[in-house]
Amino acid sequence: MPEVVLNSETDWTGWRAATRALVLAGVEPREVFWAVGGVPVALPDSRGSFAVSRSLVALAGQAIQAREPERFGLLYSLVWRAHAGEAVLDDPDDPDVRLARRLALAVRAEAHRMRTHLRFLPMGDRLLGWYAPAHYVLEANAQLLARRFPAEPFSVITPDSSAHWDGASLRFGAGLARVADDDTLCAWWEAHEPAILAESRVGTAVPEAEALDEAPRPLDEPAIGPVVFPIAVASALTAARREAERCERCTLCGPATQTVFGEGSADATVLFVGEQPGDQEDVIGRPFVGPAGQLLDQALEEAGIDRRGIYITYAVKHFKYEPRGRRRIHVSPSPEEIAACGIWLDAERACLRPKLLVVMGGSAARAVLGRPVAVTRERGQAMRLADGQMAFVTVHPSYLLRVPEGEAQAREYRAFVRDLIAVRDLVDRL
Numbered sequence: 535m536p537e538v539v540l541n542s543e544t545d546w547t548g549w550r551a552a553t554r555a556l557v558l559a560g561v562e563p564r565e566v567f568w569a570v571g572g573v574p575v576a577l578p579d580s581r582g583s584f585a586v587s588r589s590l591v592a593l594a595g596q597a598i599q600a601r602e603p604e605r606f607g608l609l610y611s612l613v614w615r616a617h618a619g620e621a622v623l624d625d626p627d628d629p630d631v632r633l634a635r636r637l638a639l640a641v642r643a644e645a646h647r648m649r650t651h652l653r654f655l656p657m658g659d660r661l662l663g664w665y666a667p668a669h670y671v672l673e674a675n676a677q678l679l680a681r682r683f684p685a686e687p688f689s690v691i692t693p694d695s696s697a698h699w700d701g702a703s704l705r706f707g708a709g710l711a712r713v714a715d716d717d718t719l720c721a722w723w724e725a726h727e728p729a730i731l732a733e734s735r736v737g738t739a740v741p742e743a744e745a746l747d748e749a750p751r752p753l754d755e756p757a758i759g760p761v762v763f764p765i766a767v768a769s770a771l772t773a774a775r776r777e778a779e780r781c782e783r784c785t786l787c788g789p790a791t792q793t794v795f796g797e798g799s800a801d802a803t804v805l806f807v808g809e810q811p812g813d814q815e816d817v818i819g820r821p822f823v824g825p826a827g828q829l830l831d832q833a834l835e836e837a838g839i840d841r842r843g844i845y846i847t848y849a850v851k852h853f854k855y856e857p858r859g860r861r862r863i864h865v866s867p868s869p870e871e872i873a874a875c876g877i878w879l880d881a882e883r884a885c886l887r888p889k890l891l892v893v894m895g896g897s898a899a900r901a902v903l904g905r906p907v908a909v910t911r912e913r914g915q916a917m918r919l920a921d922g923q924m925a926f927v928t929v930h931p932s933y934l935l936r937v938p939e940g941e942a943q944a945r946e947y948r949a950f951v952r953d954l955i956a957v958r959d960l961v962d963r964l
């Protein structure tokens with residue numbers, strides 16, 4: 535069985551070269567074994583060339599950045615079939631095409647999410663940021679940032695690898711698996727910067743998700759640039775986050791993977807509060823990165839709220855769940871658990887002093903208002919809290935995912951966007 539060893543998880547050049555050689559050599563998809571890292575294996579000596587549609591190349595360029603082990607073979611199979619004369623992309627129900635499109639969509643969403651969530655700290659001669667992307671989108675996003683902000687040296691660290699732009703070249707080096715707080719990141723950078731930069735390598739170009747978006751973006755849309763997080767506020771939040779990581783005020787810390795603290799702009803005037811981390815947030819350690827988070831991002835964008843300007847957190851910082859087979863099923867936190875976790879939300883409020891708290895769902899509303907709240911009855915209302923801050927009640931985005939697909943779900947989503955537009959208008963008046 536022919537083995538292809540790619541240089542990295544995003545070795546687009548290597549995958550293309552191998553695909554071309556193997557297709558020309560007549561090697562069927564089921565015969566190829568794809569691997570990443572290790573000793574390169576010689577490819578079949580094949581001559582000639584062939585072309586496939588630009589749409590298929592674009593689809594493969596994005597889907598190859600998905601964190602899906604089978605993607606190399608899947609995409610090879612699509613090219614193999616296209617070379618054999620099949621109009622593969624013309625059949626929307628083809629399972630391979632559907633999967634490839636789903637992967638590409640997830641990559642595009644994650645690339646956008648990373649650009650909107652990434653925060654930078656000023657660190658010596660550059661900006662320094664850490665992010666844990668759900669897919670392999672670092673290279674593509676680093677290319678985009680370097681192109682848009684050529685005079686702004688930066689380093690972006692992720693668990694997989696890191697990207698370093700010095701104003702002239704973009705290099706890639708070692709990553710950092712977990713970052714407890716900003717101080718840890720800065721200390722790690724100070725200790726490892728010379729070695730990481732010395733060992734970094736120039737990367738090969740990866741298709742940028744944005745450049746290949748099916749719907750072109752308006753030309754006048756503002757560029758997403760580095761968001762610099764002021765050190766003073768960062769330190770206060772960092773101290774609270776560090777404490778929360780060791781919290782054992784209730785039993786939820788036992789089965790959960792980690793504390794998921796809030797994140798966002800230090801200048802936020804609006805603080806969004808959800809119920810608790812979900813399955814993906816528990817693993818990744820960041821708030822609203824799962825399906826509910828993606829829906830929230832989409833609704834925020836439609837409502838004209840800049841995700842970079844808000845802070846987002848949970849009423850309860852550990853994932854409460856019930857194991858069911860290999861799945862972990864969400865369980866709502868009890869009033870006692872919400873009360874126990876309130877000190878961390880209070881700490882975030884004290885650091886940020888937001889003008890408005892958007893409480894999403896019953897648990898968040900209970901945490902902020904201190905009483906049981908019937909969300910359907912009180913949604914859309916702005917109310918003054920004892921400390922002068924305002925609260926606005928709406929549904930939790932995960933509720934929208936539970937509404938049966940179709941008209942009902944679309945109606946609920948539109949109502950949620952209307953609530954967010956009301957939030958936007960309210961903030962303008964505060």
Ligand code: SF4
Binds near residue numbers: 781793874876878
């Ligand atoms: S859920 Fe909140 S109170 Fe309970 S252990 Fe976790 S951080 Fe502490």
